[in-house]
Structures are given as C-alpha cells and as structure tokens.
Amino acid sequence: MSTAEQYKKFREEVDEVCRNCGRDPRDVMVVAVSKTVDTNAVLEASQAGAYDFGENRPDGLLEKYDALPQARWHFIGNIQSRRIPDIVPRSFLIHSVYKVDHLAKIDAAAKAAGKIQNILLEINSGEEAKDGVAPDMSFGVLAAARRLPNIRICGLMTMAPQGDLEVARSCFAQLRELRDEIQAMGLVDDIYFNELSMGMTEDWREAIEEGATIIRVGRAVFSSDFA
Numbered sequence: 001m002s003t004a005e006q007y008k009k010f011r012e013e014v015d016e017v018c019r020n021c022g023r024d025p026r027d028v029m030v031v032a033v034s035k036t037v038d039t040n041a042v043l044e045a046s047q048a049g050a051y052d053f054g055e056n057r058p059d060g061l062l063e064k065y066d067a068l069p070q071a072r073w074h075f076i077g078n079i080q081s082r083r084i085p086d087i088v089p090r091s092f093l094i095h096s097v098y099k100v101d102h103l104a105k106i107d108a109a110a111k112a113a114g115k116i117q118n119i120l121l122e123i124n125s126g127e128e129a130k131d132g133v134a135p136d137m138s139f140g141v142l143a144a145a146r147r148l149p150n151i152r153i154c155g156l157m158t159m160a161p162q163g164d165l166e167v168a169r170s171c172f173a174q175l176r177e178l179r180d181e182i183q184a185m186g187l188v189d190d191i192y193f194n195e196l197s198m199g200m201t202e203d204w205r206e207a208i209e210e211g212a213t214i215i216r217v218g219r220a221v222f223s224s225d226f227a
Contacts, residue, residue, distance in 0.1 A: 054216055058087055
C-alpha cells in the first residue's frame with residue numbers, strides 16, 4: 001500500500017470513529033508525524049489530502065518546510081532556546097510549550113517574523129521522564145503567555161502513558177477537564193482556547209472519544225506495518 005493509499009485509509013478510519021461517538025469528523029485534525037520519513041513520503045501524503053505535518057527536530061522542520069511550504073507545519077518536539085528563531089517562522093502551531101522562559105523568546109521571534117504564534121501548553125501526564133508542566137502549575141504559565149502580544153494560546157497537549165489504553169483514556173479525560181476548568185476560570189480567550197492535542201498511533205481512538213481535536217500519528221500514516 002502506498003503512502004497516499006495509507007493516508008486515505010487512515011483518514012477514513014478517523015472519520016468512522018468520529019461518527020460512531022457522535023462527533024463531526026471535521027472537528028478532528030490529523031497531524032501526520034513525518035519525523036522518520038523523507039520528503040518524498042511527505043509529498044505523497046500531501047497529494048492524498050494530508051495538510052498538517054509534525055516534526056520534532058528543528059533541522060527536520062527546516063528541510064521539510066522548504067520542500068512543502070504550502071502545508072501547515074507543527075512543531076511537536078522538545079524546544080531548545082537557541083532554535084526558537086528557526087522554529088517560529090515555520091510553525092503553524094507549536095505543541096510543546098511549557099517553560100516560562102521560552103515564552104518571551106517565542107514572542108520576540110514571532111514579532112520578528114511578523115506573525116502571531118499559535119501555541120499549546122504541554123501538560124505532563126504524571127511520568128517523570130516526560131516533559132510538560134504539572135496541571136496545577138499550568139495556570140501560571142498561561143498567565144505569563146497571555147501577557148505577550150505575539151502569542152496565541154490555542155489549547156493543551158499531552159502524551160499519555162503507553163501500554164494501557166484505559167490509563168490513556170483517563171489521561172485524555174483529565175486533559176479535557178483541565179481545559180474546561182481553565183475556560184471557566186476566564187484565564188484565556190475562549191475564542192481560540194479549544195484545542196486538545198492528544199492521541200498517537202496506539203491510542204488515537206480513545207483520544208477522539210475523549211474529545212481530542214488534534215491527533216498526532218506517524219506509523220499509522222507512513223508505516224506499512226499499519227496498512
């Protein structure tokens with residue numbers, strides 16, 4: 001199965017899961033994580049209808065953005081301060097913001113690029129080995145981001161523990177509840193603060209059922225193992 005065929009098949013599966021749980025498929029964005037494939041695979045997926053792609057390293061983002069600047073590029077990896085000027089001009093959405101000291105640098109890079117940078121706040125799911133801010137510390141980071149004119153806070157992101165789908169489901173439900181709590185507290189602009197980036201190749205179905213608006217999948221799109 002070609003990459004194009006695989007992407008179309010996966011998107012059909014996503015749409016079916018959405019309909020089965022009473023959701024509009026148009027409300028769920030598929031970010032095709034292209035970090036392990038070359039630009040030819042990205043171009044093929046794009047020709048099949050993929051529009052949003054995710055990279056976790058700045059060099060990969062630069063290379064593939066140059067090859068396909070008309071796509072929407074998402075930065076989903078660990079942010080290094082010195083690479084923020086490379087990431088911001090090429091990113092439609094940065095999923096992995098959680099350090100307060102990165103906010104001013106993102107704001108400055110966005111100002112230099114003449115844009116408002118969309119960001120998500122990364123929430124740690126409780127695993128010490130993973131990045132992200134603890135849920136109860138998120139309010140301070142959001143308050144700091146809100147003061148910066150070239151940053152738009154669009155929602156939350158998390159990575160669920162792997163290996164137990166029910167644990168993952170609980171993690172996703174908690175992220176949705178945190179978003180709703182933040183909205184109710186009036187800490188953000190409700191017009192934009194709606195996104196929940198959660199769910200990967202192993203657990204995207206559970207994520208959609210719990211309210212994901214963005215799922216991040218690589219192997220499900222690009223690997224023949226999932227054809």
